Amino acid sequence: MSDSSTKLNAAPQTPAAGAMGNVPTIRLDGVHKNYDLGEIQVHALRGVTMEIYPGEFVAVMGSSGSGKSTLMNILGCLDKPTRGRYFLDGKDVSGLTKHELAKIRSQKIGFVFQQFNLLSRTSALENVELPTIYAGVPLEERERRAEEALKRVGLADRADHFPSQLSGGQQQRVAIARALVNSPSLLLADEPTGNLDSRTSIEIMQILQELNQEHGLTVVIVTHEPDIAQFAKRALEFRDGKMIKDVLIQRRSIAAEILPTLPVLDEEDALDEIASTQPEAGPNGNSTPQK
């Protein structure tokens, strides 16, 4: 899985054809992001322009420090551009206040992190329920929605488990259920398979492909691994805060076809895996960019 020498099976043309006429889910227009560290300024994004249409599945690649997480945080309304515009579903959100952005985020966007970011002393079901509280979903509706989201990621029977009683892959599935619970139209995942073994990574990609294919969710993931990007429909590459490549994936990998050909973890491996994963507790499932 970490064979970074593998070349992406990608066509060298820029996509977007076929989606013309639709309002893009994401439109960035000359987006810059500077981090002000007093004496020095870090130019994390240097004029990014792109469109992502409803139903796309995009992989964002690029070396460490190239601006991927900075981009995702802006797309996820966790941060704002220093300059340039971000249109989400056609609406300019670049000038909104933190409070307004938080509201939009809870209605439209699900976010998944590399470190899962589950609350450790809280059951899977309660972790998934949290965003419904912030979204003001009525009490009687919350649990039902959380159960439904857990079912969608195949974890209905683990609702009462705490994160420490779940494998890494299961914890990431809980995190995906939490991202889905408010029925977003956009799912953003920053290195969702970065802490997982190859089989578990493909299981996560299967869930993302299914959400994209069957539920029409627009999906954007960050990954360092060409094998993982191969599950997307389109790949973007970043270098030094600029987008240097935008290609359609050729001969896309389909997780549901690959999984049956892979060996299954035996019971002992699964227990070892649970013992080796430590959940990260963030206050609300959100966090600063993972390094």
Ligand SMILES: Nc1ncnc2c1ncn2[C@@H]1O[C@H](COP(=O)(O)OP(=O)(O)OP(=O)(O)O)[C@@H](O)[C@H]1O
């Ligand atoms: N909060 C911050 N304050 C100051 N500089 C930051 C901050 N976050 C990121 N940076 C800097 O911005 C640049 C882009 O960082 P970013 O986290 O977006 O990279 P990345 O592509 O996600 O890298 P990685 O693959 O290691 O996760 C880097 O130079 C980084 O040091």
Ligand SMILES: [Mg+2]
């Ligand atoms: Mg990053």
